[in-house]
Amino acid sequence: MEPLIKTEGLYRYFAGFCAVRDVSFELQRGEVLGFLGPNGAGKSTTMRILSGALAPSGGQVRLDGIDLLERPIEAKASLGYLPENPPLYRDLTVDEYLRFCARLRRVPRSRRAKALQQAKRRCGLEGSGRRLIGNLSKGYQQRVGIAQAIIHEPKLVILDEPTNGLDPNQIREIRGLIRELTETQGIILSTHILPEVQAVCDRVLILHAGRLVFSERLENLRQHHRSDLLIQTGNPLEPAALGELPGVRRASPLGDNRFRLQLDDDADPGVIAEYAVEKGWRLHELCPEQQGLEQIFTRLTTTESIQ
Numbered sequence: 001m002e003p004l005i006k007t008e009g010l011y012r013y014f015a016g017f018c019a020v021r022d023v024s025f026e027l028q029r030g031e032v033l034g035f036l037g038p039n040g041a042g043k044s045t046t047m048r049i050l051s052g053a054l055a056p057s058g059g060q061v062r063l064d065g066i067d068l069l070e071r072p073i074e075a076k077a078s079l080g081y082l083p084e085n086p087p088l089y090r091d092l093t094v095d096e097y098l099r100f101c102a103r104l105r106r107v108p109r110s111r112r113a114k115a116l117q118q119a120k121r122r123c124g125l126e127g128s129g130r131r132l133i134g135n136l137s138k139g140y141q142q143r144v145g146i147a148q149a150i151i152h153e154p155k156l157v158i159l160d161e162p163t164n165g166l167d168p169n170q171i172r173e174i175r176g177l178i179r180e181l182t183e184t185q186g187i188i189l190s191t192h193i194l195p196e197v198q199a200v201c202d203r204v205l206i207l208h209a210g211r212l213v214f215s216e217r218l219e220n221l222r223q224h225h226r227s228d229l230l231i232q233t234g235n236p237l238e239p240a241a242l243g244e245l246p247g248v249r250r251a252s253p254l255g256d257n258r259f260r261l262q263l264d265d266d267a268d269p270g271v272i273a274e275y276a277v278e279k280g281w282r283l284h285e286l287c288p289e290q291q292g293l294e295q296i297f298t299r300l301t302t303t304e305s306i307q
Helices: 043-051 072-076 094-104 109-122 138-150 167-182 194-200 218-224 239-243 269-278 292-299
Strands: 005-013 017-027 032-036 057-064 079-082 156-160 186-190 203-208 211-217 228-233 248-255 257-263 283-290
Touching: 005 043, 017 043, 017 057, 032 043, 032 194, 043 057, 043 156, 043 186, 057 072, 094 109, 094 138, 109 138, 138 156, 138 167, 167 186, 167 194, 186 194, 194 292, 203 292, 211 218, 211 292, 228 269, 239 248, 239 257, 248 292, 269 283
Parallel strands: 017 211, 032 186, 032 203, 079 156, 156 186
Antiparallel strands: 005 017, 005 057, 203 211, 228 257, 228 283, 248 257
Protein backbone atom coordinates (compact mmCIF):
# COMPACT_ATOMS: atom_id res chain seq x y z
CA MET A 1 0.00 0.00 0.00
CA GLU A 2 1.28 3.44 -0.96
CA PRO A 3 1.89 5.46 2.24
CA LEU A 4 0.08 8.76 2.66
CA ILE A 5 3.40 10.46 3.41
CA LYS A 6 6.82 9.28 2.38
CA THR A 7 9.83 11.49 3.05
CA GLU A 8 13.33 10.56 1.98
CA GLY A 9 16.49 12.35 3.12
CA LEU A 10 14.96 15.74 3.95
CA TYR A 11 17.42 18.58 4.53
CA ARG A 12 16.77 22.25 5.15
CA TYR A 13 19.45 24.93 5.54
CA PHE A 14 19.04 28.52 6.72
CA ALA A 15 22.09 30.66 5.95
CA GLY A 16 24.42 27.71 6.46
CA PHE A 17 22.59 26.32 9.51
CA CYS A 18 21.11 22.86 9.04
CA ALA A 19 17.67 22.87 10.71
CA VAL A 20 16.58 19.48 9.31
CA ARG A 21 19.15 16.78 8.58
CA ASP A 22 18.44 13.57 6.65
CA VAL A 23 14.89 12.97 7.93
CA SER A 24 13.03 10.00 6.43
CA PHE A 25 9.74 8.42 7.54
CA GLU A 26 6.36 7.17 6.33
CA LEU A 27 2.74 7.51 7.42
CA GLN A 28 0.13 4.89 6.56
CA ARG A 29 -3.64 5.24 6.22
CA GLY A 30 -5.49 4.90 9.52
CA GLU A 31 -2.38 5.75 11.53
CA VAL A 32 -1.83 8.57 14.04
CA LEU A 33 1.81 9.59 14.12
CA GLY A 34 3.03 11.58 17.12
CA PHE A 35 5.74 14.07 16.17
CA LEU A 36 7.82 15.13 19.17
CA GLY A 37 10.91 17.18 19.87
CA PRO A 38 12.18 19.97 22.13
CA ASN A 39 12.10 23.60 21.05
CA GLY A 40 14.53 24.15 18.19
CA ALA A 41 14.55 20.47 17.18
CA GLY A 42 13.31 21.19 13.63
CA LYS A 43 9.66 20.13 14.10
CA SER A 44 8.09 23.33 12.78
CA THR A 45 10.47 23.42 9.83
CA THR A 46 9.59 19.82 8.96
CA MET A 47 5.87 20.59 9.27
CA ARG A 48 6.22 23.55 6.91
CA ILE A 49 8.03 21.34 4.41
CA LEU A 50 5.34 18.66 4.59
CA SER A 51 2.59 21.24 4.11
CA GLY A 52 4.30 22.70 1.04
CA ALA A 53 4.84 26.09 2.70
CA LEU A 54 8.63 25.66 2.64
CA ALA A 55 10.79 23.93 0.06
CA PRO A 56 13.43 21.49 1.32
CA SER A 57 17.08 22.09 0.53
CA GLY A 58 17.33 18.41 -0.35
CA GLY A 59 15.30 15.22 -0.29
CA GLN A 60 11.82 14.25 -1.43
CA VAL A 61 8.26 14.42 -0.07
CA ARG A 62 5.45 12.34 -1.56
CA LEU A 63 1.85 12.92 -0.47
CA ASP A 64 -0.46 10.05 -1.37
CA GLY A 65 2.09 8.96 -3.97
CA ILE A 66 2.44 12.42 -5.57
CA ASP A 67 5.75 14.30 -5.52
CA LEU A 68 5.16 17.55 -3.61
CA LEU A 69 7.80 19.52 -5.53
CA GLU A 70 6.90 18.27 -9.01
CA ARG A 71 3.08 18.47 -8.66
CA PRO A 72 2.42 20.73 -5.65
CA ILE A 73 -1.23 21.66 -6.34
CA GLU A 74 -2.28 18.05 -6.93
CA ALA A 75 -0.30 16.81 -3.91
CA LYS A 76 -1.67 19.42 -1.50
CA ALA A 77 -5.26 18.66 -2.52
CA SER A 78 -5.08 15.58 -0.27
CA LEU A 79 -3.70 17.53 2.71
CA GLY A 80 -5.38 19.33 5.60
CA TYR A 81 -3.14 21.45 7.83
CA LEU A 82 -3.63 23.17 11.18
CA PRO A 83 -0.58 25.31 12.02
CA GLU A 84 0.24 26.18 15.61
CA ASN A 85 -1.38 29.59 15.12
CA PRO A 86 -4.63 28.91 13.22
CA PRO A 87 -5.07 31.04 10.05
CA LEU A 88 -8.32 32.70 11.09
CA TYR A 89 -10.07 35.89 9.92
CA ARG A 90 -11.44 37.42 13.09
CA ASP A 91 -13.96 39.70 11.29
CA LEU A 92 -15.76 36.78 9.62
CA THR A 93 -18.38 34.55 11.18
CA VAL A 94 -17.59 30.87 11.53
CA ASP A 95 -19.86 29.97 8.59
CA GLU A 96 -18.43 32.71 6.37
CA TYR A 97 -14.89 31.60 7.09
CA LEU A 98 -15.55 27.89 6.54
CA ARG A 99 -17.39 28.59 3.27
CA PHE A 100 -14.37 30.63 2.18
CA CYS A 101 -12.06 27.74 3.10
CA ALA A 102 -14.28 25.29 1.20
CA ARG A 103 -13.99 27.44 -1.93
CA LEU A 104 -10.21 27.67 -1.51
CA ARG A 105 -10.11 23.89 -1.24
CA ARG A 106 -12.20 23.56 -4.42
CA VAL A 107 -15.06 21.78 -2.73
CA PRO A 108 -17.80 21.60 -5.41
CA ARG A 109 -20.64 24.08 -4.87
CA SER A 110 -23.16 21.24 -4.59
CA ARG A 111 -21.23 19.75 -1.65
CA ARG A 112 -20.28 22.88 0.28
CA ALA A 113 -23.32 23.02 2.57
CA LYS A 114 -22.89 19.38 3.55
CA ALA A 115 -19.12 19.80 4.03
CA LEU A 116 -19.75 22.86 6.22
CA GLN A 117 -22.26 21.07 8.45
CA GLN A 118 -20.08 17.97 8.76
CA ALA A 119 -16.95 19.95 9.72
CA LYS A 120 -18.92 21.93 12.34
CA ARG A 121 -20.48 18.77 13.77
CA ARG A 122 -17.13 17.04 14.07
CA CYS A 123 -15.58 20.03 15.83
CA GLY A 124 -18.50 20.89 18.11
CA LEU A 125 -19.37 24.15 16.34
CA GLU A 126 -23.03 23.52 15.43
CA GLY A 127 -24.27 26.47 17.49
CA SER A 128 -21.48 28.88 16.55
CA GLY A 129 -21.98 29.38 12.81
CA ARG A 130 -23.19 33.00 13.06
CA ARG A 131 -20.69 34.11 15.68
CA LEU A 132 -17.73 36.32 14.81
CA ILE A 133 -14.48 34.40 15.10
CA GLY A 134 -12.92 37.32 16.96
CA ASN A 135 -15.54 36.96 19.72
CA LEU A 136 -14.88 33.26 20.29
CA SER A 137 -12.76 31.91 23.12
CA LYS A 138 -9.31 30.63 22.25
CA GLY A 139 -10.55 27.06 22.57
CA TYR A 140 -13.36 27.61 20.08
CA GLN A 141 -11.01 29.41 17.71
CA GLN A 142 -8.86 26.29 17.84
CA ARG A 143 -11.92 24.23 16.87
CA VAL A 144 -12.52 26.50 13.89
CA GLY A 145 -8.87 25.96 12.89
CA ILE A 146 -9.38 22.20 12.95
CA ALA A 147 -12.63 22.54 10.98
CA GLN A 148 -10.88 24.39 8.15
CA ALA A 149 -8.24 21.65 8.02
CA ILE A 150 -10.81 18.88 7.46
CA ILE A 151 -13.60 20.64 5.52
CA HIS A 152 -12.46 19.14 2.17
CA GLU A 153 -12.16 15.64 3.69
CA PRO A 154 -8.43 15.25 3.03
CA LYS A 155 -6.71 11.87 3.16
CA LEU A 156 -3.96 13.33 5.33
CA VAL A 157 -4.28 15.81 8.22
CA ILE A 158 -1.37 17.55 9.96
CA LEU A 159 -2.25 19.00 13.36
CA ASP A 160 0.26 21.24 15.11
CA GLU A 161 -0.67 21.59 18.81
CA PRO A 162 -4.41 20.99 18.16
CA THR A 163 -5.43 21.08 21.85
CA ASN A 164 -3.65 24.34 22.59
CA GLY A 165 -5.95 26.46 24.78
CA LEU A 166 -8.63 23.81 25.26
CA ASP A 167 -10.07 22.78 28.60
CA PRO A 168 -9.97 19.10 29.71
CA ASN A 169 -13.43 18.31 28.34
CA GLN A 170 -12.60 19.88 24.98
CA ILE A 171 -9.29 18.02 24.88
CA ARG A 172 -11.14 14.74 25.34
CA GLU A 173 -13.51 15.67 22.51
CA ILE A 174 -10.63 16.53 20.16
CA ARG A 175 -8.96 13.23 20.98
CA GLY A 176 -12.18 11.49 20.00
CA LEU A 177 -12.25 13.51 16.78
CA ILE A 178 -8.69 12.46 15.95
CA ARG A 179 -9.62 8.82 16.44
CA GLU A 180 -12.70 9.32 14.24
CA LEU A 181 -10.58 10.82 11.48
CA THR A 182 -8.28 7.79 11.40
CA GLU A 183 -11.12 5.63 10.10
CA THR A 184 -10.51 7.15 6.66
CA GLN A 185 -7.44 9.37 7.05
CA GLY A 186 -3.90 9.49 8.38
CA ILE A 187 -2.91 12.01 11.06
CA ILE A 188 0.36 13.67 12.04
CA LEU A 189 0.06 15.14 15.53
CA SER A 190 2.74 17.55 16.71
CA THR A 191 2.53 18.33 20.42
CA HIS A 192 4.56 18.92 23.56
CA ILE A 193 2.04 17.00 25.69
CA LEU A 194 3.40 13.47 26.04
CA PRO A 195 0.23 12.01 27.66
CA GLU A 196 -1.68 13.21 24.60
CA VAL A 197 0.64 11.22 22.35
CA GLN A 198 0.19 8.13 24.51
CA ALA A 199 -3.60 8.59 24.45
CA VAL A 200 -4.17 8.87 20.68
CA CYS A 201 -1.03 7.94 18.72
CA ASP A 202 -0.07 4.62 17.17
CA ARG A 203 3.54 5.54 16.51
CA VAL A 204 5.93 8.23 17.68
CA LEU A 205 8.84 10.05 16.06
CA ILE A 206 11.29 12.14 18.09
CA LEU A 207 13.36 14.84 16.44
CA HIS A 208 16.45 16.29 18.11
CA ALA A 209 18.90 18.83 16.68
CA GLY A 210 17.33 18.38 13.27
CA ARG A 211 17.80 14.60 13.24
CA LEU A 212 15.28 11.80 13.60
CA VAL A 213 16.50 10.00 16.73
CA PHE A 214 13.55 7.73 17.49
CA SER A 215 10.81 5.98 15.51
CA GLU A 216 8.71 3.30 17.16
CA ARG A 217 5.17 2.02 17.60
CA LEU A 218 3.97 2.76 21.11
CA GLU A 219 2.89 -0.84 21.61
CA ASN A 220 6.48 -1.94 20.99
CA LEU A 221 8.16 0.38 23.51
CA ARG A 222 8.01 -2.22 26.28
CA GLN A 223 9.50 -4.91 24.05
CA HIS A 224 12.31 -2.92 22.48
CA HIS A 225 13.56 -0.75 25.35
CA ARG A 226 15.18 -2.48 28.26
CA SER A 227 14.14 -1.48 31.73
CA ASP A 228 16.43 0.05 34.28
CA LEU A 229 16.80 -2.07 37.38
CA LEU A 230 15.89 -0.88 40.89
CA ILE A 231 17.88 -2.43 43.72
CA GLN A 232 17.66 -1.99 47.50
CA THR A 233 20.05 -3.52 49.99
CA GLY A 234 20.17 -3.80 53.75
CA ASN A 235 23.67 -2.36 53.91
CA PRO A 236 24.92 1.08 52.87
CA LEU A 237 26.74 0.89 49.53
CA GLU A 238 28.65 3.25 47.31
CA PRO A 239 27.50 3.70 43.69
CA ALA A 240 31.01 2.70 42.59
CA ALA A 241 30.53 -0.73 44.14
CA LEU A 242 27.27 -1.24 42.25
CA GLY A 243 28.96 -0.08 39.08
CA GLU A 244 31.20 -3.14 39.32
CA LEU A 245 28.22 -5.48 38.94
CA PRO A 246 28.27 -7.40 35.64
CA GLY A 247 26.32 -5.58 32.92
CA VAL A 248 25.80 -2.36 34.94
CA ARG A 249 26.80 0.85 33.17
CA ARG A 250 25.81 3.31 35.89
CA ALA A 251 24.30 3.34 39.37
CA SER A 252 22.28 6.33 40.58
CA PRO A 253 21.40 6.64 44.31
CA LEU A 254 17.71 7.14 45.17
CA GLY A 255 18.07 7.27 48.97
CA ASP A 256 17.41 4.68 51.68
CA ASN A 257 19.95 2.28 50.15
CA ARG A 258 17.99 2.21 46.86
CA PHE A 259 19.68 2.63 43.49
CA ARG A 260 18.69 2.75 39.84
CA LEU A 261 20.97 0.63 37.68
CA GLN A 262 21.36 1.40 33.98
CA LEU A 263 22.09 -1.89 32.22
CA ASP A 264 23.86 -3.02 29.10
CA ASP A 265 21.63 -4.63 26.46
CA ASP A 266 22.94 -8.11 27.31
CA ALA A 267 22.81 -7.71 31.12
CA ASP A 268 21.19 -10.55 33.09
CA PRO A 269 19.35 -9.44 36.28
CA GLY A 270 19.68 -13.00 37.61
CA VAL A 271 23.46 -12.78 37.50
CA ILE A 272 23.30 -9.40 39.26
CA ALA A 273 21.14 -10.92 42.02
CA GLU A 274 23.57 -13.84 42.50
CA TYR A 275 26.51 -11.43 42.68
CA ALA A 276 24.72 -9.28 45.29
CA VAL A 277 23.95 -12.34 47.44
CA GLU A 278 27.55 -13.57 47.22
CA LYS A 279 28.71 -10.18 48.44
CA GLY A 280 26.37 -10.43 51.45
CA TRP A 281 24.50 -7.25 50.60
CA ARG A 282 21.20 -8.45 52.15
CA LEU A 283 19.17 -7.86 48.98
CA HIS A 284 15.73 -6.38 49.80
CA GLU A 285 14.54 -5.45 46.30
CA LEU A 286 15.47 -6.14 42.70
CA CYS A 287 12.86 -5.16 40.11
CA PRO A 288 12.72 -3.65 36.60
CA GLU A 289 11.64 -0.07 36.00
CA GLN A 290 10.28 0.12 32.47
CA GLN A 291 11.21 3.20 30.46
CA GLY A 292 8.14 5.18 29.46
CA LEU A 293 7.86 7.69 26.64
CA GLU A 294 8.84 10.55 28.96
CA GLN A 295 12.07 8.80 30.02
CA ILE A 296 12.94 7.96 26.42
CA PHE A 297 12.22 11.53 25.28
CA THR A 298 14.37 13.00 28.07
CA ARG A 299 17.26 10.62 27.40
CA LEU A 300 17.29 11.26 23.65
CA THR A 301 16.88 15.03 23.74
CA THR A 302 19.28 15.99 26.53
CA THR A 303 22.39 14.67 24.79
CA GLU A 304 24.73 17.03 23.01
CA SER A 305 23.76 17.99 19.48
CA ILE A 306 25.71 16.45 16.62
CA GLN A 307 26.38 19.05 13.96
